[in-house]
Amino acid sequence: MTSETGSKPAESKPKETVRVSCQNCLRETNHDVLAEFANKNYLEEPDITFFNVYQVVRCRGCERVSFRYANWSDNEQDEYGDPVVLVDLYPYRLAGTKMMDGLRNLPDDVRRVY
Ligand SMILES: [Zn+2]
Numbered sequence: 001m002t003s004e005t006g007s008k009p010a011e012s013k014p015k016e017t018v019r020v021s022c023q024n025c026l027r028e029t030n031h032d033v034l035a036e037f038a039n040k041n042y043l044e045e046p047d048i049t050f051f052n053v054y055q056v057v058r059c060r061g062c063e064r065v066s067f068r069y070a071n072w073s074d075n076e077q078d079e080y081g082d083p084v085v086l087v088d089l090y091p092y093r094l095a096g097t098k099m100m101d102g103l104r105n106l107p108d109d110v111r112r113v114y
Contacts, residue, residue, distance in 0.1 A: 018055070020089060024062040031057035031066070048075040051083075066090060 016033040035056040042049050055068040067090040072083040 017060070018057060018068065020057055020059075020066065020068060022059045022061060022064060023066075023091065024064045025059060030060045031068075032060060033057055034065070046075070048073050 016036070017030045018033060019028050020031045021027065022029045022031075033055050036053065037055075038051070038053045040049055040051045050073045051071060053068075053070045055070075056065060057068050058065045069088040069090070070085050072085040074083065076084040078084055
């Protein structure tokens with residue numbers, strides 16, 4: 001036991017928001033980021049760094065919770081020199097039947113937030 005006073009889990013972090021299309025609102029809305037995990041992988045041979053961001057997000061309109069996965073590498077850039085970011089959303093937009101399948105594959109830490 002150490003004297004860790006005042007250290008709170010994720011909720012004490014400053015709130016971050018992302019624009020995500022909401023299945024319920026049927027349009028792009030602001031989502032609060034409830035939890036976030038980021039990492040990166042470095043490949044020495046081609047000298048590429050891959051970035052991964054995993055987020056649990058909640059719609060500010062209807063409070064529906066989704067899972068957002070964004071990934072990019074410093075190898076792929078658009079014509080402005082910005083990284084090309086690929087974003088996956090769970091449950092899949094326009095499908096809507098995959099939610100439980102997606103949840104089962106989430107890491108334990110993320111699932112606890114639900
Ligand atoms: Zn919504």
